[in-house]
Amino acid sequence: MYQEHGVEITPQYAGILCSAIISDTLMFRSPTCTAIDISTAEHLAQIADVNMEELSAAMFKAGSNLEGKTPKELFYRDFKQFRVGDMQFGVGQINSMDADREWNKMVAGEYDLCDSNWITVGNGDPTEYMANWYGKSDANFCNYKNAEYDKLYEQLDTEFDEAKRAKIIEQLQQILIDDAAVIVHGYYNSSMISDETVSGANIHTADYYWLTTEIAPAK
16 A cells, blocks of 8 residues: 555564565465455555564464463463354363474373364365475474475475476475485374373364364263
């Protein structure tokens, strides 16, 4: 709108607007992201003199900080109620980018129910999964480094043609296989584990959007 009316924008406002686009599009990974979103954010980032990758990482990490929160606060942080027939139930969810903290809790058994999910969007796109080996990604916990892989991943991150994306993904997989970094066997959506106090917590890869009435306290 400011471009349409020929209004100059300050670096501060440009940074705020750029952050809003990054948040709304999940750093352009949302299936609703458009080419206009990307070009506008890039223009705003130039005005604000910010690195969008660094900005997005800082934003999402800050937004998922769970330190100092009580279990009740976490439970109702993003809580919605639903009704199916005569049954009313609620679902609360939180996002955390502190993988070490969450992994340590899981290993220590500090949970009743633990659901781990890869963000793949509805069509099973593996961009986020492939980020585990991208040199600049916070998800690259194995510190894998390969300049050719990084260059291809950056192409994948901005390519919208499905056929071209599939070709890039094949090349990325082959690099990982050739380097013996990983055996690529597929892109799973969700995994779920529970301790002995929970029964019926079974989920399958195809169940991306999933509701069940079978999870219950174990007898």
